[in-house]
Amino acid sequence: MGLVFHVNGAPIGALAVLVAVFSFLFGCVGSQISDFLQMNDFKRRFASCPDLNALDACEFSNVRSGLIVSLLSIGTLFGALFGAAIADRLGRKKAIVVDNIVLIIGIIVQISSVSAWYQFMIGRIIAGLGVGALSAVVPLYQSEIAPKEIRGTLVCTYQLMITAGILIGTRNLEQNGAEWRIPNGLTMFFSLFLMIGILFAPESPRWLFGEGRYDDAEHSLARIRGVKVEDNDYTVRQTYEEMKAAVEHESRMDKFRWIDCFRPRDKMLYRTVLLAVLQAGQQLTGANYFFYYGTTVFQSVGNVDPFVSQIILGAVNFGCTFLGLYIMERFGRRWPLIIGGLWQSAWLFVYAAAGTAKDPTENKSIGTLLIVSSCLFILGYASTVPLRRRATGFLIAFFTPFITGSIGFSYGFVFAGANLFNALFAYFFLYESAGLSLENVDRMYNDPNIKPWNSHKWVPPGAESRHDYIQGLQAERKTGGEKPVHRELADDGSSHDGTVVGSENPAKLGKHGRKPEVH
Known part of the structure; x- marks a missing residue:
């Protein structure tokens, strides 16, 4: 199943780590504009220039510079509002593909701008819609697909890749606006990389559970862990039963609304x-x-x-x-x-x-x-x-x-x-x-x-401290757990035997409630 790492005794597939690079493009979109505003070719094309032979006289008005910089955020705001809804309807992977198409359209509008500053601004708005939607979906996808042993680090790697994107830029390439068009073009390349790469990644197991696709969810969990379903890995079984119980509990609750x-x-x-x-x-x-x-x-x-x-x-x-x-x-x-x-x-x-x-x-x-x-x-x-x-x-x-x-x-x-x-x-x-x-x-x-x-x-019931709780999880993963626990949830979110679902202290049952096989 490929390269597998072990963290606190739990297997983690290399695929789960590679998901982090998907957020690289976000840093390229917003922060480069700081340099653009001071580039001679950019000022010559889009600033107010009384004399094109005297670039020192070319200046952006407060309104124009404010709009060019800020309207990306307006697009981002609306993109973020609709991004999660699209991801819930289409699935995380398809939503990421759609959002990237919107982003690429916005970048093309910017790159093709010649002298109309408002065209560049419109391109920023469109790109912002894509970025906003992606900023809602990508961290969501990362958090849902990341093994809990590295979830915090992996989701925060989102920010690491943003900071890497901020470093991308060019200078002294004024011919045909290369110094500001090339960084935008690189952003489009990263967007294409994300759009194509996500097609080979597993779908979010949490979304699959919500759609009732339990078998697909189990295969997704196994891919994330770098193992096969047939391996009957304890960590996969544990996560599978925990997610399944949580989804079944949510299905018995009233439908969640924005209000x-x-x-x-x-x-x-x-x-x-x-x-x-x-x-x-x-x-x-x-x-x-x-x-x-x-x-x-x-x-x-x-x-x-x-x-x-x-x-x-x-x-x-x-x-x-x-x-x-x-x-x-x-x-x-x-x-x-x-x-x-x-x-x-x-x-x-x-x-x-x-x-x-x-x-x-x-x-x-x-x-x-x-x-x-x-x-x-x-x-x-x-x-x-x-x-x-x-x-x-x-x-x-x-x-x-x-x-x-x-x-x-x-x-x-x-x-x-x-x-x-x-x-x-x-x-x-x-x-x-x-x-x-x-x-x-x-x-x-x-x-x-x-x-x-x-x-x-x-800590969940059964542990004296957060440290002991984490240590207990590590010990269980090494032994594969000992006693199975009935996972059906009561209305208060606890299991009928008194064990809190998600405490992860007891061993979990195998797929479809069967006792895990012992090898």
């Missing part, structure tokens, strides 16, 4: 607000300020090459994302967000204070401090914020030219305050989910005895 996200039952309103604030908070960290307008920002410093500064920021972002993957696996999700928010806030205060204290165009030391503080901010951002979305970035992208034109580097104080708020919000409201299956995360949020600040102590 249910805003009902207090099962703490759905709590989690909806939590997710909304966390996503909005990530947009307000200030990262998009640097990635969308970094070249323009550092051009105002005056003593450094703005393109080089942007590359430095991108390299720090990429390199520190590796650190972020380790931190998340070692320390969980909650505390890195808290500490990261405090770190980012501190360096943004330094950035804003330095920029407002003295004119960086006249003081080389201040200019250097601005770049250093920016890099240290990005270090904290890349190391502690595992998942990011662009869907809510429109307001930041559109209004940044107006705000910076009015208050300059003081804009950093706004982001510093937002990061401080993010840290406090994560402390008081975010639960620690590291090491838990998706089903058990749901149970933790509904446990009335657990609060966010002690959520790291929550």
